[in-house]
Amino acid sequence: MAVLNFLEAVRETLRAEMRRDKDVWVVGEDVGKKGGVFGATLGLFDEFGDQRVQDSPLTESAIVGVGIGAALYGSKPVCEIQFADFIFPAFNQIISEAAKMRYRSDGDWTVPMVIRAPFGGGVHGGLYHSQSVEQYFTSTAGLKVVVPSTPYDVKGLLAAAIRDPDPVLFFEHKGLYRAIKGEVPEGDYIIPIGKADVKRDGTDITVITYGKAVHFCLEAAEELAKEGHSALVLDLRTLLPLDREAIMTAARKTGKVLIVHEAGKTHGIGAEVAALIAEECLFDLDAPVQRLCGPDIPAMPYAGPMEKFYMLSPEKCLEAMRTLAQF
């Protein structure tokens, strides 16, 4: 069992999958000798060469579109979008092509590809290096959307994504890359896409979250315990398809639900989770479902105080959790 940080878990999983299957290759901006701007592919170029660790031209639509073509031919591209903020030039390829290929061809043509992208704020990235873009994709059937929160989950979910027969968007919160370490078993394992995970069990309130916010909520849950309230923290891990069973079980268990995400509130994941709970669990609830989300502004501002104002924190999570617990 090795202790890896989040970024190392990404890299070692890529390496393991590329060793395991010669059809797996990575492509993106600066992924070659430089190893990616965050270092996710560092060292892979030396091991696998310039074809399987391919520096693309600066063209996101092509990174994804060429990846789709390669996947149609039976190879398994892992496309890196340097920052999730720059995925929009590839939006058409993802929505019109990758997501619809199997459906529109009655299963004759499929796109077994992964698109990795670092997302999220709190890193002084301003409007265009901080966004949480998952909500633009989670309303598109045909895609899968995965957001891991721990190195262990990174390995199991990225391996699952690469072996999945359909296009998977794999969003990595860049604020976790070096901040979070964890034990990662050396052998091969898979975490099924579409399964949430109870990161902390509890009895008084249920917090449903994903990405970096998982860690904020876990920290807050520690504090809340000292105040005498027990919080269950459910890490969604996959946003599409949602683990409906896990959400309903967690909601019913405590009867009080708070949904937390960094992405903006309106039309967000929280809205869907809240609607599901309203449809299925209304009479199990002891309090209105609450949401703690990013503000509804176009993106995260650069200056420190405004960025802090936007970002979630353990303190903000604790406050929302305490309010709900005391309801």
Added chain:
Amino acid sequence: MTANTQARHEALGLTRDQLLEMYYYMLLTRRIDERLWLLQRGGKIPFVISPQGAEAAQVGGAYAFRRNQDWFLPYYRDLGINLVAGVTPREIMLSAFARRSDPSSGGKQMPNHWGNRGANVVSGSSPVTTQLLHAVGIAQASRMRGDDVVVYTCCGEGSANQGDWHEALNWAGLHNLPVIFMVQNNQYAISVPLEKQVAGGSIAARGKGYGMPGVQVDGTDLLAVYEAFKEAHDRAMRGEGPSLIEALCLRITSHSSDDDQRRYRSAEEIEAMKAGDPLTKIKHYLAEHGLLDDAGSAEIDVRVKAEVDDATEWAESQPYADPEFALSQVYGEG
């Protein structure tokens, strides 16, 4: 024709039988399309978008490729490409009638959104030029595996202004990939004429900027198109990389069954296209060289008509998918 002067098709290495087969495919393309318009006007199918005026470009182009070995990522007008690639008239009609056994989609997609696994025709969508990038990816993946594959892809001249078009040519040029990009320049993108669409007026000239030859060819001249494609295909097989071919075509019909080109083209302009009809031209060539007499020509007409009749009747008799088929094939197993 004097005996010691080589005819153009012979100079290109084409036998009489091959040339007649190309003519057959051009005629089949035209007649299927004419039937589709009748069906549309008769209220039997909702939509038609037509290859008329581009048959020589499509059949001449497709003929340079190897059936069941090369790959095709056509655009909506490319009926002729599909037929030469091995898609049958019955399959075309199944898709026009949106029946369950339509091989492109089981009736989910509009017609002309081709796709035929058996013929290496990759499923296409409506947003123009997305398929050019797929063509590049297929070429890249096939090269990684060491396979001998040349990839065809195509779009119209208006579509050649999309970002994906430029990204695809750049990537193919960078990696010297075996892709042949055709642009069927029919002078219009729906109602917008070439001069409001393409800066500099030449698509072919753009090839140079992407490190590949760009040639312009008379897209109504079957043999000229075949020659350009043969050359491009040979280059691709020799490992010399991609080519761009701009075929100057006609758009004899309106953009689609939802358009009426008389609103933006003069009657004279529409009438003038008759003189350049690629089918008239090839028939003239065949007659001039004594390759097809009236009896032979009538025989081909009968054969084509029988095929179109059979395909139409058979496809119309096939069932639709159940409504719940709409829910199928969202995700795979695994």
